[in-house]
Amino acid sequence: xxxxxxxxxxxxxxxxxxxxxxxxxxxxxxxxxxxxxxxxxxxxxxxxxxxxxxxxxxxxxxxxxxxxxxxxxxxxxxxxxxxxxxxxxxxxxxxxxxxxxxxxxxxxxxxxxxxxxxxxxxxxxxxxxxxxxxxxxxxxxxxxxxxxxxxxxxxxxxxxxxxxxxxxxxxxxxxxxxxxxxxxxxxxxxxxxxxxxxxxxxxxxxxxxxx
Numbered sequence: 365x366x367x368x369x370x371x372x373x374x375x376x377x378x379x380x381x382x383x384x385x386x387x388x389x390x391x392x393x394x395x396x397x398x399x400x401x402x403x404x405x406x407x408x409x410x411x412x413x414x415x416x417x418x419x420x421x422x423x424x425x426x427x428x429x430x431x432x433x434x435x436x437x438x439x440x441x442x443x444x445x446x447x448x449x450x451x452x453x454x455x456x457x458x459x460x461x462x463x464x465x466x467x468x469x470x471x472x473x474x475x476x477x478x479x480x481x482x483x484x485x486x487x488x489x490x491x492x493x494x495x496x497x498x499x500x501x502x503x504x505x506x507x508x509x510x511x512x513x514x515x516x517x518x519x520x521x522x523x524x525x526x527x528x529x530x531x532x533x534x535x536x537x538x539x540x541x542x543x544x545x546x547x548x549x550x551x552x553x554x555x556x557x558x559x560x561x562x563x564x565x566x567x568x569x570x571x572x573x574x575x
Contacts, residue, residue, distance in 0.1 A: 372463055372465070374458060378459065379459045381458055382456070398443045401435075452468050455514045457523070459478075460534075462502060464514070482506075484500060484531075486524050497520065499516060501513050502514075
């Protein structure tokens with residue numbers, strides 16, 4: 365898979381392995397509470413002056429209805445805001461790092477390189493265990509907390525397994541590169557030492573032959 369999102373700038377040899385986003389059903393609790401609140405307001409408005417919303421029995425029904433609409437607006441705004449904040453979040457995993465994009469008005473992109481990852485953890489609540497969704501937390505070396513999270517993912521176990529596989533692959537590659545660089549440095553040092561020994565031997569030979 366190498367479908368590069370337009371908001372992410374990658375190196376030419378960096379490959380996208382996985383893309384994901386929070387489950388849209390995460391807004392259901394907000395939507396349910398808002399629906400119950402609106403239903404309660406509608407019921408109160410239809411009861412007229414005897415409604416619990418009425419402050420005096422002489423208030424007209426239209427006034428109560430207008431008040432109910434105004435009181436319902438925050439609930440609607442909460443649902444819309446929750447939806448936008450969910451649909452404007454995206455996660456990307458590459459063979460070099462982990463990325464999280466968020467923001468409705470302004471975009472924020474967070475990155476953690478695979479080479480810096482110290483540990484990963486997966487957390488699920490009660491409903492997460494029932495419906496198989498959870499949050500993957502990424503922590504880096506020297507960090508006391510969580511540096512990046514992939515929240516509310518459906519079927520998160522394969523994603524975490526892939527992250528851990530890539531971390532292992534990255535460490536193996538870096539170890540191999542480090543080993544290669546040490547070998548080359550050692551070889552250069554040996555060559556220099558050998559050249560010095562030859563020069564010393566030549567000087568000794570000349571000194572002996574001059575006697």
